[in-house]
Amino acid sequence: MSKTHTLFVPRSAAAAGTVVELTAAERSAVAAVAGQLVAQDPGGGRIDDPCWLEAAREVSVRLPHRILAALRAFRHDAGPDGVLLLRGLPVVAGDPLPATPAVKGSVERVPTVAASVITTAMLHLGEVVAFRNEKGGALVQNVVPVPGSETSQSNAGSVLLELHIENAFHDNRPDFVGLLCVREDPTGDARLCTSSVRRALPLLSAKARAVLGEPRFLTEPPPSFGVLDRVAAAHAVLNGDAADPNVLVDFSATHPLDDEARGAMAELREAFVETMSALSLRVGDLAVVDNRLAVHGRTSFTPSYDGADRWLHRVYAHLDHRRSRVDRAGNGAVLG
Numbered sequence: 001m002s003k004t005h006t007l008f009v010p011r012s013a014a015a016a017g018t019v020v021e022l023t024a025a026e027r028s029a030v031a032a033v034a035g036q037l038v039a040q041d042p043g044g045g046r047i048d049d050p051c052w053l054e055a056a057r058e059v060s061v062r063l064p065h066r067i068l069a070a071l072r073a074f075r076h077d078a079g080p081d082g083v084l085l086l087r088g089l090p091v092v093a094g095d096p097l098p099a100t101p102a103v104k105g106s107v108e109r110v111p112t113v114a115a116s117v118i119t120t121a122m123l124h125l126g127e128v129v130a131f132r133n134e135k136g137g138a139l140v141q142n143v144v145p146v147p148g149s150e151t152s153q154s155n156a157g158s159v160l161l162e163l164h165i166e167n168a169f170h171d172n173r174p175d176f177v178g179l180l181c182v183r184e185d186p187t188g189d190a191r192l193c194t195s196s197v198r199r200a201l202p203l204l205s206a207k208a209r210a211v212l213g214e215p216r217f218l219t220e221p222p223p224s225f226g227v228l229d230r231v232a233a234a235h236a237v238l239n240g241d242a243a244d245p246n247v248l249v250d251f252s253a254t255h256p257l258d259d260e261a262r263g264a265m266a267e268l269r270e271a272f273v274e275t276m277s278a279l280s281l282r283v284g285d286l287a288v289v290d291n292r293l294a295v296h297g298r299t300s301f302t303p304s305y306d307g308a309d310r311w312l313h314r315v316y317a318h319l320d321h322r323r324s325r326v327d328r329a330g331n332g333a334v335l336g
């Protein structure tokens, strides 16, 4: 495997893609929607109860119009960067934020303002889903550094997290990944990196484009999934329209099957790094990545495990629930 893991040198520290900064009135309106869901407590204190998701769907239509419009437009076409950034969302309702969790597999099971905000927003990009083999199938997951996992190529690590499509190995990988910042990295070093294939494609040689379009790559499941019972099939890294393809690669889990494929993958990574944006997420930032067009990763940082470390919530969305029905027992939200 080509473990590159060289430092990212981001082209831009600015936010990539479309940015929507909430006004104070919009922020209050979002807080009211989330507050209503928290107060109703339809899942009896559990986000993963289907009643909670049903109620979240219902209240989600009352989000401010500008947010709904931005999400709907992004769902139609994620633009040249494949990223949407909503800024200034509420994450707490006056109470102090608890300490950042520092345990493996940390998830958010209890409905909170932040969990309600990310879920109601993501529900406008499709159906919210999770994977049974990943973090216990929780719909709202915590992205936090975990002691002992520093060098892991998962979101529990703190070394550079290589650019990847989320769950690239999985047939029913998410179409969209939402990352909501609930606590900023106090060191300021951790930055969410994103690169879009629409930006990278023009930098690739004709040869690399051709090779990346052929089934000359294998992708293994990430460490967060543990052992999986499906056999990986060779796949192309660029799929669909040659002029506007989807991308399927994880630079720490995708193996080129021959030397040409290795060279083409290296060229693609270079093009991604060349066109990359890297953003220090602020509290209340929801970054949504189109998982067909854009890869994401994270710069390295130094956690202190004192309860004040960086803390994100993560939620996945699928455009088509029927497509994954065979993998979802009881027509629920968790893919088995």
Ligand SMILES: O=C(O)CCC(=O)C(=O)O
Residues within 6 Å of the ligand: 143, 155, 161, 166, 177, 179, 191, 192, 193, 296, 297, 298, 312, 314
């Ligand atoms: O920590 C980040 O900014 C990104 C982590 C990540 O790739 C993920 O949680 O899917």
Ligand SMILES: [Fe+2]
Residues within 6 Å of the ligand: 164, 165, 166, 296
């Ligand atoms: Fe990721």
